[in-house]
Amino acid sequence: xxxxxxxxxxxxxxxxxxxxxxxxxxxxxxxxxxxxxxxxxxxxxxxxxxxxxxxxxxxxxxxxxxxxxxxxxxxxxxxxxxxxxxxxxxxxxxxxxxxxxxxxxxxxxxxxxxxxxxxxxxxxxxxxxxxxxxxxxxxxxxxxxxxxxxxxxxxxxxxxxxxxxxxxxxxxxxxxxxxxxxxxxxxxxxxxxxxxxxxxxxxxxxxxxx
Numbered sequence: 645x646x647x648x649x650x651x652x653x654x655x656x657x658x659x660x661x662x663x664x665x666x667x668x669x670x671x672x673x674x675x676x677x678x679x680x681x682x683x684x685x686x687x688x689x690x691x692x693x694x695x696x697x698x699x700x701x702x703x704x705x706x707x708x709x710x711x712x713x714x715x716x717x718x719x720x721x722x723x724x725x726x727x728x729x730x731x732x733x734x735x736x737x738x739x740x741x742x743x744x745x746x747x748x749x750x751x752x753x754x755x756x757x758x759x760x761x762x763x764x765x766x767x768x769x770x771x772x773x774x775x776x777x778x779x780x781x782x783x784x785x786x787x788x789x790x791x792x793x794x795x796x797x798x799x800x801x802x803x804x805x806x807x808x809x810x811x812x813x814x815x816x817x818x819x820x821x822x823x824x825x826x827x828x829x830x831x832x833x834x835x836x837x838x839x840x841x842x843x844x845x846x847x848x849x850x851x852x853x854x
Contacts, residue, residue: 663810
């Protein structure tokens, strides 16, 4: 399915950008290029991630609610939509700061949130989304129009990755599935409880037993 494949491709660049942003943070505010690099990160985060990438994901969310019998007001979709809004607000805060220690700490936070957000989508949302849409008779979902400067911004992302080679956050715990999600057990009870029907639970249980 094209929209799922496109989101997965976008995740590859977002994954690298998160590592580059972490690199910028640990390199420190004293570097002579800190302010210019920060401005480039803000531009990329705003256009590629918030406007373009999140827009594509929201189109997928809408299709799942309309055609996949997925609740949009609770469970994984509600959590992911909220994280989109929170990311946009955090980027606003990042832009308002100078290239100082506070901006460095916030950059580490943004990178961690992007990584964990993508882990949820790659391991839970996207595999389930494709199956549910096909079961609902949907072979693809139309992508929203991209920003006019998306090719330029994508190139900027690749340049940032070269300029600041991605590094991992040794303090960040990552993992597949619902368990690593901070909302699991409180705001969301996992994809099995939130999305699966009784028939699906029985079907998956029989597969496990087999």
